Amino acid sequence: MKVLYVGDVMGKAGRLTLKKILLKICLQNNVDIVIAQAENVSHGKGMSISHYSQLEECGVNGFTGGNHSFERQDTINLVSNLNMPVVAPANVLGDTYNNFKIINKNGFSVAIVSLLGYTIPGGYGNKTQNPLVCIDSLLPKIQNDFMGPIIVNFHGDVSSEKVMMGHYLDGKAAAVIGDHWHVPAADERILSNGTAYISDVGMCGALDSSLGVDWDIAIDRWKGSSAKYRMHNNLPYQFNAVLIDVDNTSNKVKSISRIREIIQ
Numbered sequence: 001m002k003v004l005y006v007g008d009v010m011g012k013a014g015r016l017t018l019k020k021i022l023l024k025i026c027l028q029n030n031v032d033i034v035i036a037q038a039e040n041v042s043h044g045k046g047m048s049i050s051h052y053s054q055l056e057e058c059g060v061n062g063f064t065g066g067n068h069s070f071e072r073q074d075t076i077n078l079v080s081n082l083n084m085p086v087v088a089p090a091n092v093l094g095d096t097y098n099n100f101k102i103i104n105k106n107g108f109s110v111a112i113v114s115l116l117g118y119t120i121p122g123g124y125g126n127k128t129q130n131p132l133v134c135i136d137s138l139l140p141k142i143q144n145d146f147m148g149p150i151i152v153n154f155h156g157d158v159s160s161e162k163v164m165m166g167h168y169l170d171g172k173a174a175a176v177i178g179d180h181w182h183v184p185a186a187d188e189r190i191l192s193n194g195t196a197y198i199s200d201v202g203m204c205g206a207l208d209s210s211l212g213v214d215w216d217i218a219i220d221r222w223k224g225s226s227a228k229y230r231m232h233n234n235l236p237y238q239f240n241a242v243l244i245d246v247d248n249t250s251n252k253v254k255s256i257s258r259i260r261e262i263i264q
């Protein structure tokens with residue numbers, strides 16, 4: 001089974017990137033299931049219902065979450081609906097929501113979980129449960145009635161946390177996939193007990209920007225301005241993802257590779 005994990009879809013430029021390129025990438029690589037990071041889909045904050053539908057039409061089957069997941073009521077509604085293939089970070093305590101989902105497509109199945117890093121800007125402070133403790137209690141619940149591969153999305157800022165989570169879940173999860181940086185890391189590999197790992201997938205959206213927003217405003221803010229961030233929607237766009245090939249009987253990952261494309 002080939003699973004494509006697509007990095008943070010950042011606003012309109014991110015959505016247009018998937019519209020332009022996702023089908024082609026899936027056909028070229030015989031992709032069976034597509035998972036995408038959805039915390040920034042609608043103007044950088046969560047995902048609206050209509051944008052969820054747009055991305056589903058583009059070919060996304062399951063959606064992970066991050067620190068912006070709770071900033072839009074539509075997203076809260078999506079992750080609170082058991083029938084929706086959208087998860088929120090499992091270690092943010094509070095309301096009841098999808099803390100894992102089994103994604104089914106054409107006879108293939110994969111479980112997805114998102115965890116927030118402990119150290120994250122604008123994080124949820126003492127509302128964030130230790131991600132190691134959280135995944136310890138969640139894995140047995142997932143495996144209660146699911147024998148397939150589990151993809152753990154680690155949405156964090158600190159590289160040491162990401163690397164540690166990879167090693168902690170080596171042999172327990174099929175893959176540990178980092179995101180939130182919006183910049184791809186080049187450390188994809190299969191760990192010693194068979195888990196695929198990458199520190200960060202990167203993002204989909206405007207290339208000449210500060211992580212998807214106008215860089216001139218980001219610089220003004222860095223200098224002390226309180227100007228509001230503005231999404232950057234001009235070409236060129238970038239597409240960043242990882243492709244994981246999972247053995248259908250052993251759940252072991254055979255390969256992990258980065259896919260990066262620039263749309264001019």
Ligand SMILES: [Fe+2]
Binds near residue numbers: 182
């Ligand atoms: Fe993001």
Ligand SMILES: [Fe+2]
Binds near residue numbers: 039066067068155180
């Ligand atoms: Fe994030």
